[in-house]
Amino acid sequence: RRLVVLVSGSGTNLQALLDAIDEVGAEAYGAEIVAVGADRGGIEGLARAERAGLPTFVVRVKDYTTREEWDAALAEAVAAHEPDLVVSAGFMKIVGKEFLARFGGRFVNTHPALLPSFPGTHGVRDALAYGAKVTGCTVHFVDDGVDTGPIIAQGVVEVRDEDDESALHERIKEVERRLLVDVVGRIARNGYRIEGRKVVIQ
Numbered sequence: 001r002r003l004v005v006l007v008s009g010s011g012t013n014l015q016a017l018l019d020a021i022d023e024v025g026a027e028a029y030g031a032e033i034v035a036v037g038a039d040r041g042g043i044e045g046l047a048r049a050e051r052a053g054l055p056t057f058v059v060r061v062k063d064y065t066t067r068e069e070w071d072a073a074l075a076e077a078v079a080a081h082e083p084d085l086v087v088s089a090g091f092m093k094i095v096g097k098e099f100l101a102r103f104g105g106r107f108v109n110t111h112p113a114l115l116p117s118f119p120g121t122h123g124v125r126d127a128l129a130y131g132a133k134v135t136g137c138t139v140h141f142v143d144d145g146v147d148t149g150p151i152i153a154q155g156v157v158e159v160r161d162e163d164d165e166s167a168l169h170e171r172i173k174e175v176e177r178r179l180l181v182d183v184v185g186r187i188a189r190n191g192y193r194i195e196g197r198k199v200v201i202q
């Protein structure tokens with residue numbers, strides 16, 4: 001299976017996928033990353049891809065007159081690599097109709113909270129501010145909402161009294177990286193079934 005990964009920041013989830021595939025080999029894992037894309041340049045996530053010798057692309061919102069044109073350009077850039085599965089690993093933009101028309105059903109996202117709680121850009125901060133005792137991370141299919149697509153897997157992380165946002169986010173990311181590597185591999189190897197909102201992966 002061919003994976004395209006989209007990032008916007010440090011790319012540690014991308015790195016976890018790269019390391020896992022390196023460790024067991026693309027054959028055994030069931031997938032190889034064929035390209036990495038971002039919505040901005042100069043980020044560590046792209047540097048990680050370049051160090052791994054992968055093709056990269058950047059599609060910036062500000063380079064397009066409308067959001068729809070950006071969305072279509074992003075879809076084109078991804079399609080050029082003929083992915084079987086697209087993974088948003090800390091990609092911080094909401095994709096539109098064109099992108100979903102082409103990749104819906106094979107576009108997964110990882111979110112650092114237990115959806116449907118605390119969707120959006122500040123899931124970690126919001127859980128902390130709310131006083132949640134447990135939070136975690138969710139890997140889900142992307143649909144036309146924000147963090148509302150069918151849930152594939154979740155991991156629980158306890159919130160500690162002394163936590164601030166970055167400490168809690170780091171602890172969530174430890175679980176998140178393992179969850180993403182596990183889920184992407186299983187979908188790549190065995191596919192998935194979906195009944196309503198219920199996703200079943202072998």
Ligand code: GRF
Pocket residue numbers: 007008009010011012013014045089090091110111112173176
């Ligand atoms: C991840 O926790 C992801 O869920 C959130 O931003 C973080 C990205 O981390 N959207 P990284 O870029 O993979 O290190």
